[in-house]
Amino acid sequence: MSESSIKLEELPFSFQGVEEKYGSLIDAEELCPGVYYASARLLERYTFLVAQYMVVTASSPAISPEARAYGALIFEANDYYDKGQHVVRYEAHKYLADHGLPLPEAESLLGDRVFGMEVCPEYFGQLPVPTDTPWGPPLRHDRLGNGLYWLETEYAGWVLALAYPIREDLMFHTRVFAALMPTDRERGLDNTFGYCFYPFEVSCIPLFELLEYGERDWADKIDIAALKNAILKFYPDYLKPDLYERQNPPSIAATPGAGTDFYRFPA
Secondary structure, eight states: OOTTOOOGGGSSOOOTTOHHHHOEEEEEEEEETTEEEEEEEEEETTEEEEEEEEEEOTTOSSSOHHHHTTSSSEEETTOTTOHHHHHHHHHHHHHHHHTTOOOOTTOOHHHHHHHHHHHOHHHHOOOOOOSOOTTSSOSEEEEEETTEEEEEETTTEEEEEEOHHHHTTSOHHHHHTSBOOHHHHHHOHHHHOOOEEEEHHHHHHHHHHHHHTSOOTTGGGSOHHHHHHHHHHHOGGGGOTTTTTOSSOOOOOOOTTOOSOOSOOOO
């Protein structure tokens, strides 16, 4: 139990009657009026696990009716794709900021909004199209997915812009060779939550990783055979075990006749 924990008998809520779903409440601390981080012991296959939740009381002044509409008043704190927990966390943090109170360590409203845009765009809005690139302002853009945009530039042609939350799905080395805006380099991308940029010939690597490690609703826009050909032609070192310190790098075979134009850009 942490120093900021509240005695269970003093909490304005309990898990009585919902233990089968949420577990037995063991610890809780207040984030802001009426919003709590709670821990519960959950039995799964004869093993006790500790689950983390965000609990909102009916009288909390920090949480809007819009946020409450995302479900019950108990949200999975560690479920990244739980839309409700993103909205509740943001509104709780905004309440603190509006009242001149400090946010928890390493938290920020900007970070809340950026990650919320990926998971819950109907509340936070879509991840925005970048208005600048390391090669100058984009002449036009083409949307691949939320937070994933092709930008046509004067000096580098078409480049891939990849939002910060999506960057988290890439391997470390792939993140490293992204081009960044000067402000993001100076202040650190983990503080600015800016975009990563990849010229077309290099973009085959992040796109391959994004497709390889998760289902994407934009996958049918990519010619997979041509994408693999592009890796073999433009970045063959990617397949070497020592580059990414992998024992089993991906096995990619060339597809004759498929070319390397893995995306159809607008005319």
